[in-house]
Amino acid sequence: MAHAATAEELFHDLKRMPAIERQKFFVLLSTNAFRGEDLSHEELFGHLSGDDFTAEEAGEYLEVSMSTFRRYVASGKLQPSATIGRNQLFSVADLKSFKKARKTAKG
Numbered sequence: 001m002a003h004a005a006t007a008e009e010l011f012h013d014l015k016r017m018p019a020i021e022r023q024k025f026f027v028l029l030s031t032n033a034f035r036g037e038d039l040s041h042e043e044l045f046g047h048l049s050g051d052d053f054t055a056e057e058a059g060e061y062l063e064v065s066m067s068t069f070r071r072y073v074a075s076g077k078l079q080p081s082a083t084i085g086r087n088q089l090f091s092v093a094d095l096k097s098f099k100k101a102r103k104t105a106k107g
Contacts, residue, residue, distance in 0.1 A: 052081055052089035061095055062102075072098075 005013070014022055053061060058078075059069035072078040073088070078098060080088035 049092055051092050053092060053095060055088055055090065058090040058095055061092075062099055 055069060059066050062069065081091040082089040
């Protein structure tokens with residue numbers, strides 16, 4: 001019976017692999033991992049729907065600089081869903097709606 005590698009074994013094997021081979025491996029993995037699958041946004045990111053993002057994560061999700069993101073917050077275009085100390089958290093659902101509205105406005 002064939003032995004299936006554990007995640008830890010695979011990780012250790014990857015660490016021992018020459019850098020160029022490791023790069024090739026990840027290119028192959030990324031180009032072939034979802035080939036033939038047409039996954040919806042919900043299928044890929046649905047597990048995040050109830051989560052909150054930090055300001056940095058929210059800026060990355062919206063694909064804007066932190067200064068642009070902070071302008072959105074300062075102008076009231078985005079509202080934090082929670083504030084813990086000086087840290088603001090932003091609802092994934094609100095960010096998704098905002099991103100969709102921006103994309104529609106840009107045409």
